[in-house]
Amino acid sequence: MNKFITIFGFAGSLRKDSYNKALLRAAMELAPKEAKLEIFDLEGIPPFNQDLEDRMPEKVKEFKAKIKAADAILIATPEHNYSMPGVLKNAIDWASRPYGNNSFEDKPVAIMSASTSILGGARAQYHLRQVLVSLNMHAINRPEVMVASVDEKVDEKGNLMDEKARKRIGQLLENLIKWTKRLETE
Numbered sequence: 001m002n003k004f005i006t007i008f009g010f011a012g013s014l015r016k017d018s019y020n021k022a023l024l025r026a027a028m029e030l031a032p033k034e035a036k037l038e039i040f041d042l043e044g045i046p047p048f049n050q051d052l053e054d055r056m057p058e059k060v061k062e063f064k065a066k067i068k069a070a071d072a073i074l075i076a077t078p079e080h081n082y083s084m085p086g087v088l089k090n091a092i093d094w095a096s097r098p099y100g101n102n103s104f105e106d107k108p109v110a111i112m113s114a115s116t117s118i119l120g121g122a123r124a125q126y127h128l129r130q131v132l133v134s135l136n137m138h139a140i141n142r143p144e145v146m147v148a149s150v151d152e153k154v155d156e157k158g159n160l161m162d163e164k165a166r167k168r169i170g171q172l173l174e175n176l177i178k179w180t181k182r183l184e185t186e
């Protein structure tokens with residue numbers, strides 16, 4: 001049976017012209033017909049405060065609900081000081097709480113990154129992967145989508161134009177869909 005797959009995507013950047021948001025927009029265009037990608041902006045998620053776990057901010061409630069409703073997750077991360085940005089970690093921390101109500105529990109996930117440097121956010125991806133283990137998510141390994149020197153790969157409107165990168169994003173989505181279906185048969 002060809003089940004329709006819903007993918008929920010977000011980028012670890014609040015920047016209006018974020019290159020990682022450009023990766024998500026490209027993913028939206030490249031998503032196979034059997035899937036739909038919804039993009040969420042982390043703007044408005046406050047700094048994590050455990051005192052608020054029993055009365056979560058509205059934006060966090062919305063974030064958690066959308067994660068739970070999705071079949072699969074797609075994360076685009078910048079690299080800040082060799083790791084994921086605080087904005088991304090902060091949002092993940094909220095969604096993992098309160099204890100026993102981790103919205104990411106058991107979800108398939110794919111990750112990608114874009115950076116103006118020559119490593120394309122590789123180090124941030126490996127830190128993020130470690131966090132995904134704590135969340136009990138099931139991350140796919142291939143293809144690795146690490147878009148280096150990304151500022152040379154977008155047009156004047158900030159859209160990702162690089163064919164190699166676009167092809168890898170398309171392949172990543174196909175693999176994520178296959179992986180999601182495999183996990184759902186168990």
Ligand SMILES: Cc1cc2nc3c(=O)[nH]c(=O)nc-3n(C[C@H](O)[C@H](O)[C@H](O)COP(=O)(O)O)c2cc1C
Binds near residue numbers: 081
């Ligand atoms: C605080 C800060 C730290 C950064 N550290 C790194 C880094 O360690 N490695 C890297 O490749 N790029 C680093 N960069 C460059 C970012 O990858 C680049 O700004 C990228 O465009 C951010 O993603 P965005 O366009 O999605 O906001 C850093 C940028 C900032 C603002």
